[in-house]
Amino acid sequence: MVFEGSSAAISHTGKVRSNNQDSGYAGSNLFVVADGMGGHAGGDVASSLAIHRMQPLDHPYTSTEDAQAELQAAATTAAGDLIRAAKDRPELAGLGTTLSAIAMVGEYAVIGHIGDSRIYLYRDDALTQITADHTFVQRLVDSGRITPEEARFHPRRSVLMRVLSDMDADPELDMFVMPTQPGDRWLLCSDGLSGVVDDAHMDKVLRLGMAPGRTADSLLKLALDGGAPDNVTIVIVDVGGQHPLVSGTATIVGSASNPQGVVVPAARPARSSWLHPVRQAANEPTHFEPAAEYLEELIEEDRRRARRRRVGWITGLVVVVALIAAALFGGYNWTQTRYFVGADDDTVVIYRGIQQDIGPISLSSVHEDTGIRLKDLPSFDRSQVQRTITARSLDDAERIVDRLRTSAGDDR
Incomplete structure (x- = not known):
């Protein structure tokens, strides 16, 4: 055929x-x-x-x-x-x-x-x-x-x-x-x-x-x-x-x-290189x-390589997680140096942190309830408080509260 x-x-x-x-x-x-x-x-x-x-x-x-x-x-x-x-x-x-x-x-x-x-x-x-x-x-x-x-x-x-x-x-x-x-x-x-x-x-x-x-x-x-x-x-x-x-x-x-057919040229002795092929x-x-006796050694070396690779991945993952955790911790600490004035139910409150949440995690907390009632504020001031007023520092937040207290006619 x-x-x-x-x-x-x-x-x-x-x-x-x-x-x-x-x-x-x-x-x-x-x-x-x-x-x-x-x-x-x-x-x-x-x-x-x-x-x-x-x-x-x-x-x-x-x-x-x-x-x-x-x-x-x-x-x-x-x-x-x-x-x-x-x-x-x-x-x-x-x-x-x-x-x-x-x-x-x-x-x-x-x-x-x-x-x-x-x-x-x-x-x-x-x-x-x-x-x-x-x-x-x-x-x-x-x-x-x-x-x-x-x-x-x-x-x-x-x-x-x-x-x-x-x-x-x-x-x-x-x-x-x-x-x-x-x-x-x-x-x-x-x-x-x-x-x-x-x-x-x-x-x-x-x-x-x-x-x-x-x-x-x-x-x-x-x-x-x-x-x-x-x-x-x-x-x-x-x-x-x-x-x-x-x-x-x-x-x-x-x-x-x-064209001369199979020729056996002068050859250099081949070096044994199985340990370092690259x-x-x-x-x-x-x-x-x-040879047969090398097979188990090759397999064991591959196992060692696999273990080293796993250790390397785990170590790298731990380092990455640690860096992310450090960045989050540093970022959270920075937010706790910020303040703003806002409303809590019916009073004016100084908040510590920033006006933002990450999922269920709030990045602000009540620093001080001033006791100033929202209904005592003029409509413009009340509107500003309800929208929140950003402060540059705690002293700045307290100055904002003093002004609001004056506006509300609170002599305390």
Whole structure:
């Protein structure tokens, strides 16, 4: 069964790194992204080996079962290649690569995936992430300990729990089959795109309906505008649709596109950096596969971070509440230095405070009932008292009362 559609592949070093450790492949029936790791040389070699082991799978399939079997077999063979490369060149120890692949079989997409490169499906104006990241932070998300948004900025977001590497001769790929239909657009990418550009902005570009090549260019521009701290590799696959396949020639991008084939360059020994992933040099690996004994330490460190975050929030809240309380207390004390003259039932009263309430809280109280009856005041003075008369001080309030007493004919 031959796949009918169009595709494009693009790979960029990014703005920080000096070499491209990603590889990508877009053929007639097979589409792959691999994100290498292992230092200056190891990442290049790992992703290239994976792509070149996958490349012979680009042919029509009679069944989805055959496609799944070939994807798993090719991944296992690639893992063996990595083991031999590390044995032949000890400085490459620790090399590995993610692998996200789609083999199109008629109306179905057969997917093989390991690592944190991603496969998305854009269908009916909606973008859906199809693969799950094999990362430490994804485990935290799955267990409900952090949110997906927190995972985007977590300091351990680059720690991989599953990957093709020189340490596992039998890699476990996520394998599944999905029906596909004309109009579907598949996006395969390394975390150089998904780690910088969120789903909403990717959706906005895909919604424009441009040809695969222009779409890939637009997504790459978003990653570059976002700083592109890592290599960026993008493969776009359209099923049917308005953009015909220009050529049946496969497109290979990134380190696997080296015309001399898979070359193992002189490599610097990779420094172990799993404790400080955010402080790595630009040419050091971006991904780390911790040994099993490190997992509990990573989890405990995340617990400590969560506790520190809670303590920080509580401390900040206490400080804010204390500042608000101090401001309210200071404001209330200031109001108690103010005075005004007003009426209380049928007499003139000196009030302490201001003529305002905050909900049920009154900001004034009776300082002195003068005993001057309102009915004894001339109508103008009585009207002023009923509206209240502001005083500059207690002495001023007492002078106002003396004047009112004279007006009322009160000789006291």
